[in-house]
Amino acid sequence: MDQTSNIYEQERRQKLNKLREAGIDPFGQSEPGVRPLSELKALYQPEMGHDGGPTVKGAGRIILKRDMGKLSFLTLRDDSGDLQVALDKKRLDERGWTIRGLLDLGDLIVVEGPLGTTNKGETTIWAGRLEMASKALLPPPAKWEGLSDVELRYRQRYVDLWANPDVMRLAKLRIRIIDEIRRYMSDRGYLEVETPMMQIIHGGAAARPFVTHHNALDMNLYLRIAPELFLKRLLVGGFSKVFEINRNFRNEGISPRHNPEFTMLEAYEAFGSWETMADLVEGMVCRLAETLFGGLKIEHKNADGAVARTINLQRPWRRVRMMDLVEERTGWKFNKEPISADQLAALRQANPGKEIKVHGSPAEQLVEIYEKLIEPTLIDPCFVTHVPSVIIPLARKNREDDYFADVYELAINGQEISPGYSELNDPDVQAANFAHQVGDKEEQQKTDEDFLNALRHGMPPAGGMGLGIDRLIMMLTGAESIRDVILFPLMRPERDALCVKHK
RNA sequence: GAGCGCGUAGCUCAGUUGGCAGAGCAUGUGACUUUUAAUCACAGGGUCCUGGGUUCGAGUCCCAGCGCGCUCACCA
Numbered sequence: 001m002d003q004t005s006n007i008y009e010q011e012r013r014q015k016l017n018k019l020r021e022a023g024i025d026p027f028g029q030s031e032p033g034v035r036p037l038s039e040l041k042a043l044y045q046p047e048m049g050h051d052g053g054p055t056v057k058g059a060g061r062i063i064l065k066r067d068m069g070k071l072s073f074l075t076l077r078d079d080s081g082d083l084q085v086a087l088d089k090k091r092l093d094e095r096g097w098t099i100r101g102l103l104d105l106g107d108l109i110v111v112e113g114p115l116g117t118t119n120k121g122e123t124t125i126w127a128g129r130l131e132m133a134s135k136a137l138l139p140p141p142a143k144w145e146g147l148s149d150v151e152l153r154y155r156q157r158y159v160d161l162w163a164n165p166d167v168m169r170l171a172k173l174r175i176r177i178i179d180e181i182r183r184y185m186s187d188r189g190y191l192e193v194e195t196p197m198m199q200i201i202h203g204g205a206a207a208r209p210f211v212t213h214h215n216a217l218d219m220n221l222y223l224r225i226a227p228e229l230f231l232k233r234l235l236v237g238g239f240s241k242v243f244e245i246n247r248n249f250r251n252e253g254i255s256p257r258h259n260p261e262f263t264m265l266e267a268y269e270a271f272g273s274w275e276t277m278a279d280l281v282e283g284m285v286c287r288l289a290e291t292l293f294g295g296l297k298i299e300h301k302n303a304d305g306a307v308a309r310t311i312n313l314q315r316p317w318r319r320v321r322m323m324d325l326v327e328e329r330t331g332w333k334f335n336k337e338p339i340s341a342d343q344l345a346a347l348r349q350a351n352p353g354k355e356i357k358v359h360g361s362p363a364e365q366l367v368e369i370y371e372k373l374i375e376p377t378l379i380d381p382c383f384v385t386h387v388p389s390v391i392i393p394l395a396r397k398n399r400e401d402d403y404f405a406d407v408y409e410l411a412i413n414g415q416e417i418s419p420g421y422s423e424l425n426d427p428d429v430q431a432a433n434f435a436h437q438v439g440d441k442e443e444q445q446k447t448d449e450d451f452l453n454a455l456r457h458g459m460p461p462a463g464g465m466g467l468g469i470d471r472l473i474m475m476l477t478g479a480e481s482i483r484d485v486i487l488f489p490l491m492r493p494e495r496d497a498l499c500v501k502h503k
Numbered sequence: 504g505a506g507c508g509c510g511u512a513g514c515u516c517a518g519u520u521g522g523c524a525g526a527g528c529a530u531g532u533g534a535c536u537u538u539u540a541a542u543c544a545c546a547g548g549g550u551c552c553u554g555g556g557u558u559c560g561a562g563u564c565c566c567a568g569c570g571c572g573c574u575c576a577c578c579a
Contacts, residue, residue, distance in 0.1 A: 007548055008513050008530060064540070071536035088536070105529075119537045138513075142528045144540050145515035151571045152514090163514095206579050253504085253577050355576070367579075391579045409579090419579080481572095494552095494570065 008139045015102040016135050022098050026135035031110045034059045036080035044115050044123045051126045053115030058083060058125055059133055061162055062107050064143055072100060073124075076109070079168055084124045085111050096130035105143070106136030154489050174473050174485055176292055178245060181265060181469075184284050190241040190267060195230035197223060197247065201448045204228030204394070208251040210260075223249035228394065228464070229451045231268050232423065235462055236454045243267035245469065256481040257415060260490050263469040268423070272463030274395075274406050277420035278383050281410060281465055282317050285381070285472070289313050293476055300478035311413060311475065312380045319408070321386040322370050329374050336403060338362050339369070347373065363388030363403075371416075378411035393433035395421040396461075413475040420465035427455035 019026045040056045060076035060083070070089040075082055087100045091113065103109070111127040118124050141147040141163045153160040153167075160167050182192065200219075202209040204226030212221050227244050234242050245265045252258060269276055289296050296315075302308040323334035332343050339347075339358060347369065348356055354372050358365045366388060378384075389397045389405035398404040406422035424430050434447045473485040483489035 006513065011530065066538045066541045067535085068538065068541075069535040071538080073538045073541080075539080084539080086537080090536085118539090120539070122537090122539065124537090139529065140514080142514040142540095144528065148515070149510095149571085151510090154571090208578090250578075255575095255578090256573080258578070353575075371579095387579080393579085395579095407579095416579095492570065 009137050012104055012135065012137045012139075015104065016137070019099070019102055019132060019135065022095075024095065024099060024132060026132050028108070028110070028131060028133040031057065031059060031131070031133070033057045034110065037076060037078045037083035038081035040115065040125070041081065041083050041123050044117065048116060050118075051114045051116035055113060055128075056115050056125060057110065057112040058085070059108065059110040061136075062103060062105055062109060063140075063162075065103065065105055073118075074103075074109075076111070077162060077165075079162075079172075084118075084122050086118070086124045086126050087130065088126060091126055091128050092130060093128065096127065099130050099132055104136060104139070106138070106140040108133035108136070150483075151491075154483055154491055155494075157487055170477060170479070170485065171487060173292070173477060177288055177473055177476065178263075178469065180288055180291060181245065181284060184287055185243050185265075185267065188241070188280070190243045190269075191239065193231070193234060193239070193242050193244055194246070195227045195234075195244060197249075199224050203448045203451065205248075205250075210249050210251050225250050226264070226466070227266050228466075229448055231266055231464075232459060232462075233451065233454045235268055235270055236457055236459045240270040240460075241268070254490065256483070257471065257474075259470065259482050259486055262482070262486075265467040265469055266465065267467075268462050268464045270460040270462050273422045273461075274385075274408050274420045274463055276463040277465035278317075278319070278408050278410070280463075281418050281420065281467060282315060282381070284467075285412075286313055286315060288472075288476060298476060298478070309379060309413075309478075317381040317383060317410075319383040319385055321404075322366060322384050322388075322409075323386065325374060325382075325384060326366060326370055329377070330369065332369070334362070334366050336362050339365050361390065363390050367391055375411050375416060376414040379413060381410060381412045383408040383410050390436075392421070393436075394424055394430070396424045413471075415471050415475070416468075417471050417475065418465055418467040420463065423459075423462045423464045425455060425459040425461055427452050430455055 016026050034057050037058050037060055040058050043056065044053055058076065058078075060078040062074050063077045063082065064075035066073040072087040074085045074087065076085050087096070089097060092100065099109075110131040110133050111125055112129040113125050113127040116124055116126050141159065147153055147156075147160055147163045153164070157167075161171065162168065185192070198212065198221040200221060202222035202225050204224075205228070207225040209222040209225050212223060213219070214221055225248055227246070227248070231242055231244060243265060245263065247261045248264050249261050251260065254260065267277070267280065269280075286296060289298060296313040298311040298313065299307045300309040300311070327333045330347060332339055332347070339362075344356070344358060351373055356372055357368055360368070370384065385408050386398065386404040387407050387409060388403060389395065392405045392407055395405040395407045398406050408420045409416055410418040410420070424433070431447065431452050470482050470485050473479065474482060477485065479485050
């Protein structure tokens with residue numbers, strides 16, 4: 001494809017050549033002493049007057065340009081914010097004035113000069129020096145409408161990030177959330193560990209894996225679907241509190257709530273239980289809300305700015321048995337028997353458009369009805385407990401009724417955000433569970449003999465939990481799509497995009 | 504994987520009954536030393552997603568494909 005086929009790039013390339021003819025490198029040099037624009041803006045005090053502030057050096061992308069003959073105002077943007085720069089022929093050196101004539105929206109520049117203000121009171125750098133940092137050869141999006149095509153925004157996040165300040169804000173918020181989670185876990189004595197993402201046997205969840213291949217060993221490897229079995233090996237090894245925050249990969253459909261690679265926190269605590277982990281996650285999410293979002297009421301706004309949804313994180317969070325919740329919402333009293341035809345017909349009539357599949361066991365029916373009909377309606381946090389144990393081969397059974405597992409499934413914002421378990425540590429029961437799993441062949445966990453071997457050396461009873469970081473961020477920020485909280489969500493390549501290389 | 508919707512200038516979008524391809528921003532030229540989406544004048548800019556078909560004539564109608572979004576399915 002001819003990259004210079006459009007006139008916008010041709011014009012910019014002409015300016016590039018003119019810069020070079022004038023002895024100016026359009027792609028700049030390092031500039032010691034550049035400070036964030038928002039920091040510079042905050043330096044200004046009224047007593048500095050028109051141009052009496054300190055001489056400062058700032059750098060950024062030209063977002064707006066207002067030329068008036070011998071005076072130009074630029075709006076410069078970096079990842080801290082925007083700041084106005086004035087290019088005044090009387091103040092700028094000759095080299096700078098040459099550059100001024102060849103500037104385009106989107107260029108990256110460095111300016112140095114006294115901080116001051118304008119007649120209209122806008123804090124401004126009165127540039128005495130102007131340098132090119134990088135010439136933009138492609139034009140930026142429209143200054144007012146910005147980049148709004150979602151496909152372009154995801155494909156060209158490098159433009160989206162500076163064209164739409166909210167995208168940068170959200171990206172940084174994600175970083176702070178994960179940072180705060182690490183601090184919270186660390187404060188509680190958890191150690192962050194790293195376990196294999198390329199695994200010989202994919203385990204720890206029921207999901208289809210991605211397959212890759214190691215050439216030298218001539219063997220297939222799986223991208224992990226969960227770190228669970230390795231974290232438990234660390235419990236066997238003697239670690240008492242461990243966690244990992246990193247990517248899992250699941251070869252499944254893509255939706256506003258699913259990206260093939262997603263970030264998960266998993267944590268294990270020796271001698272803990274599902275209740276230990278419920279307390280842990282409850283405390284964690286509340287701390288995030290209080291430190292980063294100003295309180296326990298999370299409001300999601302729609303496009304007009306009206307409050308579309310309020311999530312109340314006030315403690316204690318509800319804890320309810322799955323069967324009780326199903327009965328409360330549907331009237332079906334679960335007694336380990338299949339749902340009656342009448343009740344099923346009533347449910348289907350009340351929920352048109354949902355495919356309620358009940359060909360499985362009563363336990364699977366209960367889970368199906370919970371996941372299809374109830375989970376999407378759980379906005380405030382709710383720990384759903386007493387999940388049928390046949391569904392959960394890695395969890396310990398409930399002592400009073402071994403039909404159920406000692407687990408929670410935490411739903412917030414209509415999504416499952418975190419499961420937590422009292423982990424199974426009996427190697428023989430674990431081996432039997434691996435053998436009797438539900439799910440199709442691809443989803444089934446192969447028996448990980450080495451994991452069973454680890455259990456035979458003795459794993460302490462433990463609480464374990466997983467937390468979907470992307471969904472948590474969606475809940476906290478009100479993002480409607482998981483792609484809005486992931487910088488580079490998976491996209492199919494555009495036609496020809498893959499054929500360009502190595503021709 | 505299925506259904507529905509979308510794809511037009513660099514960006515954001517109009518495009519009527521099938522009859523010369525449009526606007527705003529951006530770009531070029533000119534004017535302008537206090538602008539804030541600066542303003543004013545003039546000009547240039549198109550693979551209408553791709554490929555077929557119907558038609559004297561297709562951005563528009565039909566078929567197939569590609570990409571994106573939403574819903575459903577998949578997803579302990």
